[in-house]
Amino acid sequence: MIFFVEAIASAILIFGGVFLLIGSIGLTRLPDVYMRLHAPTKATTLGIAGVLIASCIIQSYRQESLSISEWLITLFLIITAPITANMIAKAALHHEIAPIHRTQGQELIVTAKDRTPPPSEAKED
Amino acid sequence: MKPTKFRFFPMPFHTFLLFTIWLLLNNSLSAGHLLLATVLSIIIPWGVSSMTTERPRIQKPTLAISYVFLVLKDIISANFSVALLVLGPLKKLQPGFVAVPLDIKSELGITLLASTVSLTPGTVSAEISEDQKWLYIHALHLENSEELIQEVKSRYEAPLKEIFGC
Numbered sequence: 001m002i003f004f005v006e007a008i009a010s011a012i013l014i015f016g017g018v019f020l021l022i023g024s025i026g027l028t029r030l031p032d033v034y035m036r037l038h039a040p041t042k043a044t045t046l047g048i049a050g051v052l053i054a055s056c057i058i059q060s061y062r063q064e065s066l067s068i069s070e071w072l073i074t075l076f077l078i079i080t081a082p083i084t085a086n087m088i089a090k091a092a093l094h095h096e097i098a099p100i101h102r103t104q105g106q107e108l109i110v111t112a113k114d115r116t117p118p119p120s121e122a123k124e125d
Numbered sequence: 126m127k128p129t130k131f132r133f134f135p136m137p138f139h140t141f142l143l144f145t146i147w148l149l150l151n152n153s154l155s156a157g158h159l160l161l162a163t164v165l166s167i168i169i170p171w172g173v174s175s176m177t178t179e180r181p182r183i184q185k186p187t188l189a190i191s192y193v194f195l196v197l198k199d200i201i202s203a204n205f206s207v208a209l210l211v212l213g214p215l216k217k218l219q220p221g222f223v224a225v226p227l228d229i230k231s232e233l234g235i236t237l238l239a240s241t242v243s244l245t246p247g248t249v250s251a252e253i254s255e256d257q258k259w260l261y262i263h264a265l266h267l268e269n270s271e272e273l274i275q276e277v278k279s280r281y282e283a284p285l286k287e288i289f290g291c
Contacts, residue, residue, distance in 0.1 A: 019204060026211035035220050037249050038265045039211055045244065046204035069152050078200075082243030082250070089251035089263065104221030104267055111224075112252040112261040118224040 005061045009054040016050020019043050032100045033092045041085040049074050133167070135174035140166045184290035192284050196241055203246040210247065210266055221267035222251070225260045225274050229286050235260070241281050248273070 026039025052070040059067035093113045099106065111118050134140055143166035151158050183189050210218060229235055235257060239250040242262055252261040264273060 019208065022208045022211055026207070029211060029215060031215065032220075034249070034251070034263045035218070035265055037263070038207055038247065041243055041249060042200075042203050042207040042246075043211065045200060067152060068149050072146065072149050078244065079240075082240035085243050085249050086239065086251070089249060093252060099220065099222075102219060104219065105223055105270065108222040108224055108261060111254070112222065115252060115255040117254050117256070117259050 002061070005057060009057045012050050012054040012057070016047045016052075016054065019047030019050065021047075023047060032103075033097050034089065034099050034103075037085050037088055041081050045077060045081055048077055132174075134170070136170040136177070139170055143169060183288055185288050188284060189288045192288060195280075195284070196244065199241075199245040203244065206246050207265065218266050219268065221264050221270065223262045223264060223267065223270045223273055224254075225262055225277050227253075227258050227260055227282070228278075229282055229289075230257075231289055232257075234285050234289050238277075238282055238285055241285075242277060245281070248277075 020043070023039045023043035026043060027036055030036045030039060052074050056067050056070040059070070093109060096109075096113070099109070108118055144162045147162040147165060148154065148158060227235060227238070229238060235253065239253065239260060242248050242250045242260070247265040249263050249265075250260055251263050253259065254261075260277075262273070262277070267273065
């Protein structure tokens with residue numbers, strides 16, 4: 001029985017680890033700060049969730065009672081990850097960090113920084 | 126702000142939430158932790174209840190639950206699609222900024238929408254215009270900005286609007 005549980009936990013661990021690795025690869029590979037934001041907010045949520053679920057399974061089996069604190073960590077992560085991403089994006093906008101050349105809609109960066117409506121809309125008003 | 130009458134349980138829901146989360150974090154039901162959880166969950170709301178702002182109530186609980194599952198499903202598919210984009214050829218990626226017009230009015234609704242956008246496929250919310258009518262989004266791979274705007278509006282904003290009834 002323990003082998004069966006450990007096999008499942010290991011599979012989930014590997015699954016989570018692969019996503020964490022992809023998130024880190026994304027951080028180094030992607031060219032500008034706005035694109036880099038995507039890798040840690042997305043790939044990492046599933047990666048961490050995988051590691052935590054594996055921990056939950058093993059702990060529940062060892063203690064013979066359901067271990068739920070891992071789920072709380074996952075929940076907090078889902079709540080905080082987008083806020084962190086938003087803050088980094090804001091900081092990048094205010095430092096006027098230029099995105100790579102082929103980025104579309106670059107005219108929106110100025111209005112986003114000033115928190116005003118987009119330029120096309122302002123003309124219509 | 127007008128001084129309000131002292132209430133023993135100013136935020137009953139948060140009292141309950143604090144109580145359960147304290148016990149869950151400690152993973153125990155011992156007498157000591159039960160006592161600590163009770164004391165903390167009663168005292169903390171006294172201090173913070175004056176800081177809360179008016180929040181819209183959830184009008185449609187069943188829709189809220191199905192929304193949570195929709196977002197969870199999208200988080201998983203987001204992970205796969207971003208993983209593929211990250212590992213694939215970077216030259217082909219077409220990043221871009223998009224401004225999404227917002228119909229939703231409540232602050233909580235906008236916060237939830239922005240967070241959902243950040244967690245779901247290929248998009249991160251960057252900024253909100255001061256009049257709370259535009260949400261600026263950065264997309265990792267933008268093929269058609271109109272399509273993206275429509276998708277955000279119909280897939281996430283419409284249900285959120287319905288849930289909070291605003």
